[in-house]
Amino acid sequence: MSSKNFNNYIISAIKLLLGMLFIYTATGKLMHLDIFQMRLEQMPYISPLASSLKWLVPFAELVIVGLLLIGKYRALGMYASFILLGLFTMYIMAVLRFNEHVPCSCGGVLSALSWRDHILFNGAFMLLALTAIRLSRKGNKDKPQNQNTT
Template structure:
């Protein structure tokens, strides 16, 4: 085995751990306070009419993605899914901040205490982690088993 493969494996374990913690934590927080989460989503611009669907599907998707990280053959799918979900969250925040007077935070737990700038930076950090993981897998495809 080469160094690049070993680094990739360690990196993927680290990123998987971070994403599992993030998604399980935020999904659990949303589900524990599902009524409050639903009310907040219902007040959000552009998506309020889908608040019931979003209130239940977002934590379910977060748990599903966290579960994908537990199985090595699904790591690439988990990274693409995480990249997509975090990108959607971030783009939505940026659009709403640009075109709306206010945006209620529907995040769970400690993350809801962040400013919007901190939240965007946090999301961008996780987006970068998943993108780097995707690129490492692609670079080491001949060593990574599916």
């Protein structure tokens, strides 16, 4: 297997993992919208935005999935994945610095994670997104450029 094929395989695997993560989290939020909003209302600093965030967050997650699925927008989806995970991780870290107890707005399996585990989990997915971005950029550098000789 050539390195280009291997890189494409790795990028596809990361794209699949990110897509599954965002589909899982978005559908969990949408299926239990009232609980998600209640948890957002309990979160420090963002509680006034809860009614907007209850729609914005799952919508953004589903848009990211769409970007990951469309070839020419895949890189944008990877960047958006990295940014959304980074924003959430920075928020968790900031809140934990000033508050002992922070309610989790996650659903399903992710709600069982400690905040430290959430940070590690998000960090791992951020590293995956960065890996895919880097491999994609490397692949684009290796592509021959169309040159007009006229």
